[in-house]
Amino acid sequence: MSDISSDDVRHLAQLSSLSLDEQEVEDLRVDLGNILEYIGELSALDTQGMAPTYQVTGLQNVMRDDTIHHDIANREALLALAPASRDNQVEVPKVL
Amino acid sequence: MATISQLVNDVATGTTTARSLVEQALAQARSITEYHALLSLTDERALKRADDIDARVTAGKDVGRLAGMPFVVKDNFLAFGAPTTAASKILESFHAPLQATAVEKLEAEGAICIGKSNLDAFAHGGSTENSAYGPTHNAVDQSRVAGGSSGGSAVVTALDVVPFALGTDTGGSIRQPASFNGVYGIKPSYGTVSRYGVVAMASSTDTIGCFARNIEDVELVMDVMAGQDPRDGTTLPDFFAPLPANARPLKIGVIAETIDAGVDESVRCATDQFVERLRAAGHTVDTVDLPIMESALAMYYIIVPAEISSNLARYDGVRYGRRASASTLAELYGRSRDQGFVTENKRRIMIGSYVLSSGYFDAYYQQAQKARTLLIDAYRKLFETYDVLLSPTAPTPAFGIGENTSDPVKMYLADVMTVPPSLAGLPALSVPAGTTSDGLPIGVQLIGAYRADALLMSLAHQMEEV
Numbered sequence: 259m260s261d262i263s264s265d266d267v268r269h270l271a272q273l274s275s276l277s278l279d280e281q282e283v284e285d286l287r288v289d290l291g292n293i294l295e296y297i298g299e300l301s302a303l304d305t306q307g308m309a310p311t312y313q314v315t316g317l318q319n320v321m322r323d324d325t326i327h328h329d330i331a332n333r334e335a336l337l338a339l340a341p342a343s344r345d346n347q348v349e350v351p352k353v354l
Numbered sequence: 355m356a357t358i359s360q361l362v363n364d365v366a367t368g369t370t371t372a373r374s375l376v377e378q379a380l381a382q383a384r385s386i387t388e389y390h391a392l393l394s395l396t397d398e399r400a401l402k403r404a405d406d407i408d409a410r411v412t413a414g415k416d417v418g419r420l421a422g423m424p425f426v427v428k429d430n431f432l433a434f435g436a437p438t439t440a441a442s443k444i445l446e447s448f449h450a451p452l453q454a455t456a457v458e459k460l461e462a463e464g465a466i467c468i469g470k471s472n473l474d475a476f477a478h479g480g481s482t483e484n485s486a487y488g489p490t491h492n493a494v495d496q497s498r499v500a501g502g503s504s505g506g507s508a509v510v511t512a513l514d515v516v517p518f519a520l521g522t523d524t525g526g527s528i529r530q531p532a533s534f535n536g537v538y539g540i541k542p543s544y545g546t547v548s549r550y551g552v553v554a555m556a557s558s559t560d561t562i563g564c565f566a567r568n569i570e571d572v573e574l575v576m577d578v579m580a581g582q583d584p585r586d587g588t589t590l591p592d593f594f595a596p597l598p599a600n601a602r603p604l605k606i607g608v609i610a611e612t613i614d615a616g617v618d619e620s621v622r623c624a625t626d627q628f629v630e631r632l633r634a635a636g637h638t639v640d641t642v643d644l645p646i647m648e649s650a651l652a653m654y655y656i657i658v659p660a661e662i663s664s665n666l667a668r669y670d671g672v673r674y675g676r677r678a679s680a681s682t683l684a685e686l687y688g689r690s691r692d693q694g695f696v697t698e699n700k701r702r703i704m705i706g707s708y709v710l711s712s713g714y715f716d717a718y719y720q721q722a723q724k725a726r727t728l729l730i731d732a733y734r735k736l737f738e739t740y741d742v743l744l745s746p747t748a749p750t751p752a753f754g755i756g757e758n759t760s761d762p763v764k765m766y767l768a769d770v771m772t773v774p775p776s777l778a779g780l781p782a783l784s785v786p787a788g789t790t791s792d793g794l795p796i797g798v799q800l801i802g803a804y805r806a807d808a809l810l811m812s813l814a815h816q817m818e819e820v
Contacts, residue, residue, distance in 0.1 A: 273707040274663065275670065276700055277688030289701055289762050293655065294708065296763050300652040301717060303725050310723030311730060313558055313588070314779030314804070315545045320587035331451035339451065341677035348673055351683050 262291045358423055358517050358571045362464075365422035368411060372404035372422030372466065379424035379468050382515045389491045391500070391509040392426065395469040396435030400424070403466045418463030420578060425460065426510045426519040428503075429470040430477055430553035433457045440553045441485040442475040444675045444694025454551030455586070456520060456562050456579045463578050468516065471506025475696040476666065477522055477555045479503050480530055480768040483759055484698045491755070493535040494794055498752040501531030501768075504565070508535040511565040518566040518575050524555050525654055526748075526772025528563045529784040533747035533797025536786050538572050538814070539565045541772075543805050544779030545590040546576070548583030556661035557588075559654075559776045569814045572783075576807070590805070597808045599815035604741040606632055607642035612745035612771055621746045624788040624796040628817075629744070635820045642740065646732045649725055650774040655766055656709050656722035657777070662699075663706025669694060701762060730778045737803040742813060745771050747784040747797035771799060781807040785814050 267287045271278045278286065333346070342349040356364075364370040380400070383392055407422050427433050430440045432450035439445045457467060474484035482490040482505030490500040493512035500509045504521030508531035511519045521528040523541035532539025540563040547562040554560060564575045573596040580594040608629060613622050629639050671677035671690025678689035695703070709718035736743060748771055758765040775782040781804075784797040802810045 267704070270704040270707050271688075273711070274700075274703045275667070275684075275687040275691055276695075276703065277685065277692045278700070279692075282692075282697075282700070285697070286701065286704065289697075290704060290708070292761075292763050293701065293705055293766075296766070297652045297655050297705075297709075297718065297722075300649055300656065300721055300725060303649050303721070303728075305721060305724035305728065308724040308727045310720055311726040312723060314730070315588055315590060317545070317588065317590070322584050322587075335451040336673075339448065339674035341671060341675070350672055351681060351686055353683050 262287060262294060355514070355567055357568055358420065358574055361517065362419065362421050362423060365407070366411060366417050372407040373401065375422050376400050376404040376424050376466055376468060379516050382513070383469055383510070386513050386515065389493065389496065389509050389513065390488055391471055391490050391506040391513070392469045393429050393439060393441065393472050393487060393506070394436035396433075396467055399435035400466050400468045403461070407464055419574065420460060421464035423465045423518070424468045424516045425465050426469050426471050426507055426516050427457060427467055428473050428507050428519075428521045430473060430522060431457055431520060432551040433467050433470065435467065436470050438470070438553070440476050441473045441487055442694060442696065442699070443486045444669050444671070444690065446676055448674055450551070452551055455548035455583045457551070459579055460575070471504070471510060471519060473506060474503035474698065476553065476699050477503040477524060477527055478662070478698045478702055480526065480765055481753070481758065482506065482531070483755065484696050486696050489755055492752045495752065495792070497754060498794070499534065499755050501534035501748070501752060503527040505531045508532055508537060508539065508565050511535070511537045511567060518564050518571055520562065520564050522552060522555070523561050523563055523776070524559050525658060525776045526769045528565065529772050529782060529797070529799060530748045530768060532565055532784040534752035534795060536789070536795030537565050537567055538569055538786065539563065539784045540572055540576060540811070541776065541782050542576060542580070542594070542807050543590070543781045545588050546594055546807065547579045548581075548586040548589050550583055550585035554665040556658040557665060558657065558661060559779070569811055569818050573811050593805055594807055597812040599819060600809070600812040601816070603636045603638065604813065605739060606637050606639045607736055607740040607743045608639060609644045609647065609743055609745045610641050611644055611647045616749065617746060618750040620751060620790040621749060621796055625744070625746050625798055628787045628798045631817060631820065635816060639744075642736055642743070644732055644736065644774070646729050647774050650729055650777060651766060651770050653722040653725045653729070653777055654769070654773040655705070656718050657726065659702040659706035660710050660719050661706070662702045663710065666699065666703055698762070726777050729774060733778050733780060742810065743801040745799050745801070747771055747799040751790050751794035751796055775801045780804055781810055783810045783814055785817065
């Protein structure tokens with residue numbers, strides 16, 4: 259199994275905005291270790307001189323006009339999806 | 355079993371009605387609840403749309419190519435009439451403010467969405483056991499998995515609830531459940547169908563396709579859905595047009611690495627039999643090597659989690675979705691996400707965070723993207739000689755519910771046949787190819803060169819007839 263500590267898991271959880279409980283940290287430590295060991299095998303493959311592939315279509319710089327389409331979904335419908343809203347705005351806990 | 359075009363003709367000529375087809379589909383859906391294939395039904399909207407179509411027929415107006423056809427969408431498609439949950443808790447009561455382009459296009463031709471099917475939450479999985487609402491059961495053997503992640507759509511197609519159902523396929527999520535339930539399932543060339551309005555998983559390999567019980571229906575549905583969409587900048591200029599059943603001898607390569615000792619004997623046997631049928635139909639079939647394939651699953655489980663960690667960052671309990679109680683914003687994010695995602699979502703998000711971290715980026719992510727180029731080049735070389743490549747769709751028939759859930763890496767191996775074409779963006783079609791001695795379905799996968807979707811379907815059409 260790949261070497262990954264509980265602190266590593268907590269750090270990854272923080273990077274991922276996940277509040278894990280201690281049992282989850284332990285379970286994920288084992289799972290992530292096994293997955294990292296498996297995907298780590300790829301390091302043995304010789305890729306020298308290869309360019310990376312990020313997409314396969316060959317399409318480049320697909321542009322559209324920068325116009326607002328009110329017909330897709332209106333403000334009221336979108337605000338209604340927010341768990342909390344007030345005065346036409348999404349409400350969140352104090353940030354600063 | 356009638357084809358879609360026969361049923362549409364019956365609706366258009368008044369031999370049957372859209373309402374009667376929709377009522378039948380809804381009744382059939384209610385009769386199979388023990389399979390847990392559907393998360394919601396959209397009765398009210400579906401029946402109203404059916405009546406609208408029947409009224410057009412009565413008035414002598416034109417109806418579309420899919421007039422009155424009931425269908426089911428995987429619950430990661432935004433569609434009206436029921437929530438879009440992605441089988442997750444965080445989107446439990448998310449009512450989509452718009453519909454996916456694919457759904458809109460089908461509806462514009464008169465098709466009628468009757469419900470939304472179960473999946474692995476956010477399409478992360480190969481068995482539909484990662485649904486926050488419980489697993490879907492296999493259409494042939496309820497003690498086994500439906501496959502996944504589009505398990506619900508495969509099962510409703512196999513159980514004759516609807517003539518076709520939509521799925522998404524990022525690394526096998528249409529093809530593998532098609533194989534496990536004995537129906538056709540296609541993953542088109544990357545960029546064929548707009549993903550607008552579909553919950554994103556891994557944007558560089560996400561595709562939209564369908565399940566159906568015969569190849570003519572697959573062709574018709576794909577023909578309606580395919581095409582460039584200004585709302586999805588990755589869609590290709592229109593290229594797809596169905597071909598007649600193939601009639602010329604093709605060169606077909608069976609990928610040696612997919613029929614080796616690690617593959618279930620029943621699957622190898624079914625593949626051999628399909629090869630014999632291809633030869634009998636006049637095709638040349640050789641065994642070909644694709645050694646880079648052995649590295650494809652590792653590439654996939656680096657690239658895909660990286661993209662998942664980015665795509666799933668948007669689910670934070672702020673603008674939509676379930677919000678956990680919290681006194682600070684950081685707590686709100688962390689708790690909403692912890693409660694709203696299933697374990698497999700968390701594994702993938704965290705692996706993604708890991709491989710994208712500074713210090714690991716070059717070793718994992720960049721290495722995988724370079725390896726992906728090797729894979730694409732290897733396919734390209736094979737397609738210089740061969741028209742179509744062949745492999746099993748999955749290394750085994752459907753496995754037992756609970757059999758692989760404790761070992762994520764073992765579960766990932768169920769994707770080993772389907773992941774390589776996904777990384778290369780190639781079209782791939784799972785074709786029913788017999789059963790095990792216990793009657794479990796087995797599928798074979800036809801893989802084509804980029805944009806050769808129509809050729810795959812025309813070959814499948816020929817094989818359906820011989």
